[in-house]
Amino acid sequence: EDKVVQSPLSLVVHEGDTVTLNCSYEVTNFRSLLWYKQEKKAPTFLFMLTSSGIEKKSGRLSSILDKKELFSILNITATQTGDSAIYLCAVDGNKLVFGAGTILRVKS
Amino acid sequence: GAGVSQSPSNKVTEKGKDVELRCDPISGHTALYWYRQSLGQGLEFLIYFQGNSAPDKSGLPSDRFSAERTGGSVSTLTIQRTQQEDSAVYLCASSLGGTHYYEQYFGPGTRLTVT
Numbered sequence: 188e189d190k191v192v193q194s195p196l197s198l199v200v201h202e203g204d205t206v207t208l209n210c211s212y213e214v215t216n217f218r219s220l221l222w223y224k225q226e227k228k229a230p231t232f233l234f235m236l237t238s239s240g241i242e243k244k245s246g247r248l249s250s251i252l253d254k255k256e257l258f259s260i261l262n263i264t265a266t267q268t269g270d271s272a273i274y275l276c277a278v279d280g281n282k283l284v285f286g287a288g289t290i291l292r293v294k295s
Numbered sequence: 296g297a298g299v300s301q302s303p304s305n306k307v308t309e310k311g312k313d314v315e316l317r318c319d320p321i322s323g324h325t326a327l328y329w330y331r332q333s334l335g336q337g338l339e340f341l342i343y344f345q346g347n348s349a350p351d352k353s354g355l356p357s358d359r360f361s362a363e364r365t366g367g368s369v370s371t372l373t374i375q376r377t378q379q380e381d382s383a384v385y386l387c388a389s390s391l392g393g394t395h396y397y398e399q400y401f402g403p404g405t406r407l408t409v410t
Contacts, residue, residue, distance in 0.1 A: 191337070193337075229386065229401035229402060229403050229404060230338070230386075230401050231401070232398050232399060232400075235398075275337060275338065277338070282340050282343075282351065282353055282354060283328075283340050284340070285330075285337035285338035285339070285340075286337050287337040288337055
């Protein structure tokens, strides 16, 4: 059965800290790994990763995929209170499977 | 509209009743997805529509759940004989499909509470 596991489940940091969120997976017919940020109810798309070792970057956020070890990390540098959210990892195999998410809280 | 819309935003129903949840995707998006998110759980895929192709219903948890998409646009998710474990936020998303399938735009969701 396809599985996506995220860690940590929750994290509290202070503004300016750097955080690393983890996503490991077991899926058949891997196509891509996706990161979303969920505030309130609706997730918003962050990154899609398909190839190992190629970093995707958007502002203070970056992500990389390791297809050999079956995991991805999402880094956020110089965190701000607006980064507080649930970060969801999803893997597209035979269907899209989401992890339970990491709850990030950034304190001012 | 500019984004995906869903209605109602909240629905409280008694166990055993049927409910219908509506999703209006972004105009021009050929792909439409339904998910549900239970308390403390990740998003759970339910069903996927792509253009005129037969929908992928592999995520529907039981035969009490069904969905249709009329005219390639609006979709309705129906839950018959609701149970308390159906209580969740039901999210709809749409995308351009094809090579842009991954960039899904989510609606605000419908919070369903079965009492």
